[in-house]
Amino acid sequence: MALDDILRQNAEITDLLHILVELHGRALQDQGPSDRLEGIRRDILICFNDLCTLNDMLTSCDGEIRDEIQVLQKAKDKFTRLNRKRQLLLKERDKWTEETPVSVKDQSEQNVVVDTRYRRVLDQYLDLVGANNTTLVEDHSQGDVSRETVLQSVKVLHSCHDNVLQSVKQLKELLNDITKDQAFIEKEMKAQVARIRRETSAIDDELRKNSSKRKNLLAKVGLALPDETSTAQKLFHLKLNDQRDKQLELEQEDIASHANEFLDMKIASLQDQLTHRKDDSYQLIHVRDSWSDCVDSVKNLEDRLRSALTGDLTELPTDRVGSWIKENIEELSSIISSTNNRILITLVSHEREVIENAYDEISQSSKPIEPSSPIRNKHSSPPFLVANKSPPKIGLSDKTAQSLSNNNGASGSNSLTMLKDKSQKKD
Structure with a gap:
């Protein structure tokens, strides 16, 4: 792939990534199907991975930037040879067109008798x-x-x-x-x-x-x-x-x-770009892996909550859910503190904000358990690039979060049992 094509594709993916960041924030606030959110998460991961791949194509030993530098250097050498030949041709042409003085050996008259x-x-x-x-x-x-x-x-x-x-x-x-x-x-x-x-x-x-x-x-x-x-x-x-x-x-x-001079400037610019791209390689990989860790952490929390809602609620202490959520918040906070990438910080902050709201509800509420909102049905046509199915955004609704914060053992046990029965019926 040519250098210009890679740079253009890199810019297009970056633009798409900014759009996905906005869609991600909206999807976390919407009450729509959860597979839409999961599709956006996967699209974001694909974009991060594509940026890493394109950067590798640019900076590798046989990458496009190095190839372009070699092309420019060869062009400069060839242009220098052409200029040298041109100067020789011009000098040769001048020799054929210049007025050369001629001296005749003997111009004396020759008499004919x-x-x-x-x-x-x-x-x-x-x-x-x-x-x-x-x-x-x-x-x-x-x-x-x-x-x-x-x-x-x-x-x-x-x-x-x-x-x-x-x-x-x-x-x-x-x-x-x-x-x-x-x-x-x-x-x-x-x-x-x-x-x-x-x-x-x-x-x-x-x-x-x-x-x-x-x-x-x-x-x-x-x-x-x-x-x-x-x-x-x-x-x-x-x-x-x-x-x-x-x-x-x-x-x-x-x-x-x-x-x-123009070629020297282009070569210097590409060498500068190569240096910066090399420096960006680690950051791009770190951003991609950090987003993958964020998604895995959120999915693990969702899996725990789903398992808790479908299991024996009488054996589940109500404070355990809060500890799970708090642990997840700490993991997301650690990811945020490990990077200065604004896109990653925004994405992880969106995820953490939703989970923090759920944690606040659990920590502050003392109301009895009420039936949970049903787990959202999976959407039949996955969005964007990847077709996949996903669990809900978070494994408990606001009402469930409120009910799980009840420290009364009997009341909490009855509420969890009721949540389990309703979840099984919904399933």
């Missing part, structure tokens, strides 16, 4: 024909250029063209290499960024799992963290606000930061 000899050949051509005789001028004319010069210029242009083609080829190859380098760089950038994203995403997943475990763990020990607003609720209320989420996270972390 491209063969451009065609420029010298081109200059030679211009010197040969003249700039005005080229296509650079819109209305150019051949002028006085000789045939030999024209033939030479063609050869020079062929050589220049070959050199230009060679330079273009070199530049295209260089551009192609640079383009390949560009594609490689972009591909590597995507790959490394994706890796960073995977690493941070994996850490975020671990952090979410860690937070979920912490939240569930704290909820089990009675410290609930505020819930996050779901995405659907955010959209419905148009509350897509990062600031609010950050505020909620801060609140959760603030509560979680005091979780160990």
Whole structure:
């Protein structure tokens, strides 16, 4: 049985016990069936016994309080481990997201040599024909250029063209290499960024799992963290606000930061409760046994009185009944003086008060014996928890108590005989 269930049941039994105390006092004053009173007495004893049993369940070596302390201690240790792991994850995440300065070993320019000899050949051509005789001028004319010069210029242009083609080829190859380098760089950038994203995403997943475990763990020990607003609720209320989420996270972390203090307080409280429960164990057993002794003492008196009323009354001295009652009163007084439990004192005092009233009647009355009130019939449906039959509250009525106090031998003998005859007829 869980600790909360035991404590709740303990409170319910205690409340029932207070109700039974009131019913017990009323039943002693009522003239109803005696088995109702006996049922209440037995119910009270059952309550006392149940309180002892529940207290044993709480304080035993494998009791619920010790179990709960162990559960809380394990929860504290687990929460500490989760916090430690969370801190490591946060540090690892920061390493993946922080701006790390990069130092390049060598940033000096690297010159690429491209063969451009065609420029010298081109200059030679211009010197040969003249700039005005080229296509650079819109209305150019051949002028006085000789045939030999024209033939030479063609050869020079062929050589220049070959050199230009060679330079273009070199530049295209260089551009192609640079383009390949560009594609490689972009591909590597995507790959490394994706890796960073995977690493941070994996850490975020671990952090979410860690937070979920912490939240569930704290909820089990009675410290609930505020819930996050779901995405659907955010959209419905148009509350897509990062600031609010950050505020909620801060609140959760603030509560979680005091979780160990909360667990320490609960453990200390349970240890305190365990100590007090252990101290209460003896008292609960003493109260239960004392109430059992009280009931047994009253029943013994009832049995004596019943036996006296059904036996030979001529052989029963009238002062003997008074001594029996006085002895019972002393036993009940001894029980009261042996305890400081208010419930037990009230119950035993109720029983003693009724018997004291009977004793006072016997001690003070000198009237002749009159017929006793009939012994109450047993009730067919016993009350509360236990079905049982019981003798009357006390073995003599007020009138009988008065008659038994008569010190006149003959009169007392006649009265006892009359009481016996009437009791036998009633039976």
